[in-house]
Amino acid sequence: MKYISRIDHIPQLTESDKAAMRLVEERYVFRATDYYLKLIDWDDPRDPIRQLILPRIEELNDWGRLDASDESANTVGQGIQHKYPDTALLLCNEVCGGYCRYCFRKRLFMDGNDEVSKDVSAGIAYIAAHPEISNVLLTGGDPLIMSTRRLSEIIAALRRIPHVRVIRLGSKMPAFNPARILDDDALLEMLALHSTADKRIYLMAHFDHPRELTDTALRALDRLTRSGVILTNQCPIIRGVNDDAAVLSELFRRLSWIGCTPYYLFQGRPTSGNDPYRVPIVEGWYLFQAALSWGAGLARRARFVMSHASGKIEILMVDDAHIHLRYHRAKNPAHSGRLLVCERDDEACWLDELKVLKTLPMRGPAPSASPRYQRPAGRGAPLRPAA
Numbered sequence: 001m002k003y004i005s006r007i008d009h010i011p012q013l014t015e016s017d018k019a020a021m022r023l024v025e026e027r028y029v030f031r032a033t034d035y036y037l038k039l040i041d042w043d044d045p046r047d048p049i050r051q052l053i054l055p056r057i058e059e060l061n062d063w064g065r066l067d068a069s070d071e072s073a074n075t076v077g078q079g080i081q082h083k084y085p086d087t088a089l090l091l092c093n094e095v096c097g098g099y100c101r102y103c104f105r106k107r108l109f110m111d112g113n114d115e116v117s118k119d120v121s122a123g124i125a126y127i128a129a130h131p132e133i134s135n136v137l138l139t140g141g142d143p144l145i146m147s148t149r150r151l152s153e154i155i156a157a158l159r160r161i162p163h164v165r166v167i168r169l170g171s172k173m174p175a176f177n178p179a180r181i182l183d184d185d186a187l188l189e190m191l192a193l194h195s196t197a198d199k200r201i202y203l204m205a206h207f208d209h210p211r212e213l214t215d216t217a218l219r220a221l222d223r224l225t226r227s228g229v230i231l232t233n234q235c236p237i238i239r240g241v242n243d244d245a246a247v248l249s250e251l252f253r254r255l256s257w258i259g260c261t262p263y264y265l266f267q268g269r270p271t272s273g274n275d276p277y278r279v280p281i282v283e284g285w286y287l288f289q290a291a292l293s294w295g296a297g298l299a300r301r302a303r304f305v306m307s308h309a310s311g312k313i314e315i316l317m318v319d320d321a322h323i324h325l326r327y328h329r330a331k332n333p334a335h336s337g338r339l340l341v342c343e344r345d346d347e348a349c350w351l352d353e354l355k356v357l358k359t360l361p362m363r364g365p366a367p368s369a370s371p372r373y374q375r376p377a378g379r380g381a382p383l384r385p386a387a
């Protein structure tokens, strides 16, 4: 398996294709594996795998901004983000197996960006000092690009912190390079050691299209499962890749068959370079609903959400006049569960483009009013059942 980081090294492309892509490559880097490029149907210029990995000239359109959901505002130290009380993100690597053209973190791959830290000791110390953090997501970049030795040191350090229960690995390596998992017994042994009966490791996989679920990818996922890792999948809705209810439905159904729960379908963030990949909220919601309707219960578990600066917002429903949203997670805990009724706008791609007509608090009594719950010490610590 080889990594390919120059468009010029792809013989199937014409000279005019390469000339256009080189212009894009100067701004937004290209990287793929030879394994992944073999999934492309080179006879089809609209092939979804091709759209996902090869640059398009429209990426240079003036649209969006590099940090579209203000991750910088959640950065509490180099390489660590803390937005919701119970979850911290450790940005421990700035390289991926391939670079998805629609990536919302493409700023990390640009020269001069210093948001990622190879030395995670400050991030680990921050997590240790915050007992409300029960979930840590290793991300970047892709944590499975790191050597097993380095990953193992980070996971072992997290396992020494008693309040960290769930460790998540956000990874597209099962799609880009499943051999990374299949050929490394030490990696699987290390994951088995640290994914215990009471504290699991989750792999937050990133499959966007059912054609990525090759036999090799499935074998890699199977080995992860047999090592005690829990699998879930999250991906955005992407123009030209999975903006088709039949494709999404097949993706969700096949993921459910192999024990990789469809978790989130993301509305694409308005990130610079992503103009050709955007799908409006209303169109995305209809595609999502159609896709769910063709699957059994286990294939219907994804939520369609927008990772907005103010929180994770679920797109609940669209009617003739409105778009109904709900804060699934809110940066401001007072907004948790809040409903937003917005004027329907079939072109809008993000909350900031919508007119909010009404906000409604979460229905029912707040849990804090119940003597059955207590709030432990710690910044924004979640309520717990009273002892």
Ligand code: SF4
Residues within 6 Å of the ligand: 095, 096, 097, 098, 099, 100, 102, 103, 104, 105, 106, 140, 141, 142, 171, 172, 206
């Ligand atoms: S794997 Fe994730 S972080 Fe890496 S390029 Fe793709 S979307 Fe971005």
